[in-house]
Amino acid sequence: MKAAGFANVSLKQSNGFHVAGFSNVGLKNHNGVQLSGFANVCLDTVRGMQISGFINYAKCVKGVQLGVFNFSDTCSGVPIGLFNFSRKGYHKFEISADEVFYLNVAFRTGVKRFYNIVTAGVDPRNFVRPLHYYGYGIGTSQRLGRKLDLDFDITMNQIAKAGALEHFNTLNKVALTFDIHLNKYFSIAVGPVANVLLLNIKDRNFTYFNNNVAPYSNYTTTVINNNYQLQGWIGGKVALRFF
Numbered sequence: 001m002k003a004a005g006f007a008n009v010s011l012k013q014s015n016g017f018h019v020a021g022f023s024n025v026g027l028k029n030h031n032g033v034q035l036s037g038f039a040n041v042c043l044d045t046v047r048g049m050q051i052s053g054f055i056n057y058a059k060c061v062k063g064v065q066l067g068v069f070n071f072s073d074t075c076s077g078v079p080i081g082l083f084n085f086s087r088k089g090y091h092k093f094e095i096s097a098d099e100v101f102y103l104n105v106a107f108r109t110g111v112k113r114f115y116n117i118v119t120a121g122v123d124p125r126n127f128v129r130p131l132h133y134y135g136y137g138i139g140t141s142q143r144l145g146r147k148l149d150l151d152f153d154i155t156m157n158q159i160a161k162a163g164a165l166e167h168f169n170t171l172n173k174v175a176l177t178f179d180i181h182l183n184k185y186f187s188i189a190v191g192p193v194a195n196v197l198l199l200n201i202k203d204r205n206f207t208y209f210n211n212n213v214a215p216y217s218n219y220t221t222t223v224i225n226n227n228y229q230l231q232g233w234i235g236g237k238v239a240l241r242f243f
Contacts, residue, residue, distance in 0.1 A: 023052075040067075061086075075111050084110035090141070094119075096239035098193065099215050100171070101133065104237075112141040117155055123212070129162035131212055133171060141179070149179040151189065161208060167200035169209060175237060189239040197231040198223075 001017045002008045008018045010026040017033045018024045024034040026042040033049045034040040040050040042058040050056040052067040061075040070079035075086040092108040104121035117137035122130050137155030144150050153175045158165070177191030199209050201222070210229070219232040 056081075077111075078113050079110060080114060081116075083116055084114070086111055090115050091243050092241045093243055094189075094239050094241045096189075096237050098237040099235040100195075100213055101131075104239075108139065108241075112143075112149075115139050115141070117153060119155060119157065121157075131159065131161055131208075133157040133159040135171075137173075144178075147181040149181070151175070151177045151179050151191075153177070159209065159213065161205045166205075167203040168198070169200055169203060169205075170198045171213065172196040172198070177237065177239070179241065185243055187241045189237075189241055191236065193235045193237050195233050195235055199229045199231075201227055201229055 004020045006020060006022045008020045008024045010028065010030065013028040014026055015031045017035070019035045021037050023036050023039040023041065029045045029047070030042050031047045033051065034042065034046070035051045037053045039054055040052045040056045045060040046058040046063060048063045050058060050065045050067070054067060055069045056065040056067040057071045059073045061072045061077050061079065063077040065072070065079040066081065068082045070081045070084045072079065072086045074088045079086065089111045090108065094106040094108065096104045096106065098104065101121035101123050103124055104119065106117055106119035108115050108117050110116055115138070117139055119137065120132070120134040122132040124130065135155050135157030137153055139151055139153035141149045141151045155173045157171045157173070159169050159171050174194040175191060177189040179187050179189040181187045197214050199206055203209070214231045214233055217231045217233050221230050222228065223230050
């Protein structure tokens with residue numbers, strides 16, 4: 001075990017538990033755990049775990065990265081954080097449509113076991129005061145066949161009208177899609193989506209949201225001291241994915 005109030009620096013291959021108040025830096029392989037308050041850096045292979053309060057980087061990860069931002073060149077383990085990027089990992093740019101928003105874009109990044117989703121969408125039928133959203137989510141992908149994956153995604157999306165953000169109004173989605181690979185760089189995804197719409201009743205756009213977001217409702221109720229209306233329905237999506 002190596003412990004430091006500020007930083008540990010390893011010039012050769014290191015093993016065991018390294019803990020530092022600010023950062024751990026390894027120039028060669030590390031077998032074990034790097035734990036720091038801010039950053040962990042390994043310029044070679046980590047076999048074990050990197051846990052930090054902010055950022056982790058390793059050239060090759062064979063284990064787990066846990067931090068706000070996780071970066072690597074290759075990763076055969078799992079990075080878990082707000083934003084994960086592995087250069088040889090999982091990256092997808094997506095254009096999709098569903099029963100509410102006819103134009104959606106998303107960027108999916110990480111590894112197939114766990115990836116982040118940054119997404120936005122718009123209903124182009126009203127160009128003057130468009131209904132739109134932006135959101136964030138996580139997902140995982142399981143290979144079913146040589147050209148078929150099954151993806152499970154969860155996203156939370158803030159909806160707005162013409163950029164006006166007054167209250168917490170979210171369209172939350174759980175999607176199960178079949179991703180059909182047509183070639184190395186292009187795929188088509190389709191599947192059902194469970195939607196939960198949470199609207200603030202006091203929002204000045206409540207009536208507009210209530211009339212224009214949910215195409216129909218399988219379930220409607222009021223929650224949180226009767227200040228919010230909750231609606232749920234089953235929909236679907238079709239998407240084109242690139243890279």
